[in-house]
Amino acid sequence: MEDAYNDSDALLDHAAIEDGRPQRDGQKVGEHFTPDPHANLPVYTTIHRIRKLVIASIDDPYTLDQLKEPHMNVHTVRRLVDQLYDPDNISIVYCLLVNRMQFLHEQSYQGHLQTVSITRATLCELVATRLLRRFDEDNSGLQGLLLLANILVAGFEPFQNAPAEVLRQNPNAPQWPVQKRGGYERKLPALEVAIISESKVLLSSSVCQKVVDAVYRGQIVYTPLSFVDILPDHYKHRPISLYDPRKAPLLNQYRLIVPRLRGMIEVCQFAVLLALYVLAMVRRQGLTITPYEIIFGAYASGWILEEFAAIIEHGWNVHTQNLWSFLDITFFVIYGAYLTMRMYAFASGRNYLAEDALNILAIAAPVLLPRLAFNLMPDNMLFISLRAMMRDFTVLTLLAIWCFAGFFLSMKWLLDGSSENHTKDTPDSATISKWMLWIWFGLDGTGIERSVDFHLVLGPSLMIAFAFLGNTLFLTILVSMLTNTFSKIVADATAEIQFRRAVQTFEGVKSDAIFAYRPPFNILALLILLPLKLILSPRWFHSVNVAMARTLNAPILLLIGIYERHQLWRAPSDRPLGPSKRSRLFPWTFSGFYPHGDIQAVFETDPPETSLDDN
Structure with missing residues (x-):
């Protein structure tokens, strides 16, 4: 080998x-x-x-x-x-x-x-x-x-x-x-x-x-x-x-780390992950661990291992420039919480936790479905803008929570100060937070109506001040920030798209041997090859790694080899390297069914030099 x-x-x-x-x-x-x-x-x-x-x-x-x-x-x-x-x-x-x-x-x-x-x-x-x-x-x-x-x-x-x-x-x-x-x-x-x-x-x-x-x-x-x-x-x-x-x-x-080919493979891998996720959720049986859930768990663990290796490959700063990095991190958190709770419920016998674990896994759907759209349309300006606006939205939301926590404490302490007037209808901390959240998004004004429960004068004053600052001032600032961010990105759309392409290309070239194995085989490769590295010499470890990678990826490597020999690079040595204008593997075209096909077909064949020199 x-x-x-x-x-x-x-x-x-x-x-x-x-x-x-x-x-x-x-x-x-x-x-x-x-x-x-x-x-x-x-x-x-x-x-x-x-x-x-x-x-x-x-x-x-x-x-x-x-x-x-x-x-x-x-x-x-x-x-x-x-x-x-x-x-x-x-x-x-x-x-x-x-x-x-x-x-x-x-x-x-x-x-x-x-x-x-x-x-x-x-x-x-x-x-x-x-x-x-x-x-x-x-x-x-x-x-x-x-x-x-x-x-x-x-x-x-x-x-x-x-x-x-x-x-x-x-x-x-x-x-x-x-x-x-x-x-x-x-x-x-x-x-x-x-x-x-x-x-x-x-x-x-x-x-x-x-x-x-x-x-x-x-x-x-x-x-x-x-x-x-x-x-x-x-x-x-x-x-x-x-x-x-x-x-x-x-x-x-080595062709498995070519960014274009690797991008196609990663889209297929994520499509398989999404299909297994849907099957696991549709066929779930409550407390019983189904075969679909086991297969999904094994594949998702391998997929997360690959994504984790991608994060540490070039560092966090480079990875976060990726268009869908925030979706991957969100899925990591959801899947980690689900797996931890599911395993704990299985080991301790607390069945109610198993149901909660599946409920946590169910909220991964709003993350996985958009992630596939991000993969299929990475140059879409809406997705590029959405990533930047999500960053601004998260920062401003955290600042707002920090600033408005004082209103919550004031209302809570006003309520505690009037403990002699407590009844069954007295709002607790969760109710106060819910009222403030509704006022923040302009959904309901119950908190303003019930503000007299805190204090006859100070309660309504605090609620009205919070409604004015939160619902009017902060949301206006948020809309202005997002509008400004979107305008900047659209104004320089070409540079933004090419910047994202450079990020994807740079991240697509991998040096870690773990990327040569498809999930969930990457987990097995890690469990087998990592101990072997401590035993074998670098030459023998490299030989074993190459043999395993070629064996497990033989169909993919075969397709890549045939595709590149017949379609990407021209065979004659006197022609320049580069993508061919027409596939040599599939020489026929369907331009006859397209009314403007001749406009493209005229450029498929280079004209003779004599015809160009006539003028």
């Missing part, structure tokens, strides 16, 4: 030479682990050089549009681009984005420089975008695409090649060496820094989207840099390279 792996890597390198494509930097045929080809770049020095230049260039606040004006573009932006551009230093974009993060951090606590720091952060992003475009202009073809991929997805470290005295002054740096990766520890790619700093101008640029699209389709392949792997298998490290399916093995489990 391992020999097959070595042969496949050798074929990839041989194919790179035959097709005129650049060979992988530092990669020798048959070598298992490639040293970092960019380890000699002066990242630490470049970061501080950029910071010095940006601070010297900007002393006043400017907007992005003002920075793009001809005067500022010539005297500030273009001058920085000319000073920083170095064809041999591909870490320059990463260093600019690191400075952007630092300026954004400084604006949160340096009030006197808040607007200036935001301008400096914007300038760093704008210069990084222009530098990326210059790299693209100076390097064309497949070699240029590979260079751009190294700029965006190769890993760098802020303290890389820092002077010895700097490291002595910072004993805690570098940080988080969680798992050994042969020199790739503590490294972050520029694409990840752009995501967590929300550099939407850079991510929506045509050059960046070209690389994102190549990674999304699997034309650019590499081993991603992750924070923690639940099931680590770092025996082989695949450097950034161009993929040719004609020279790769038919059962290539």
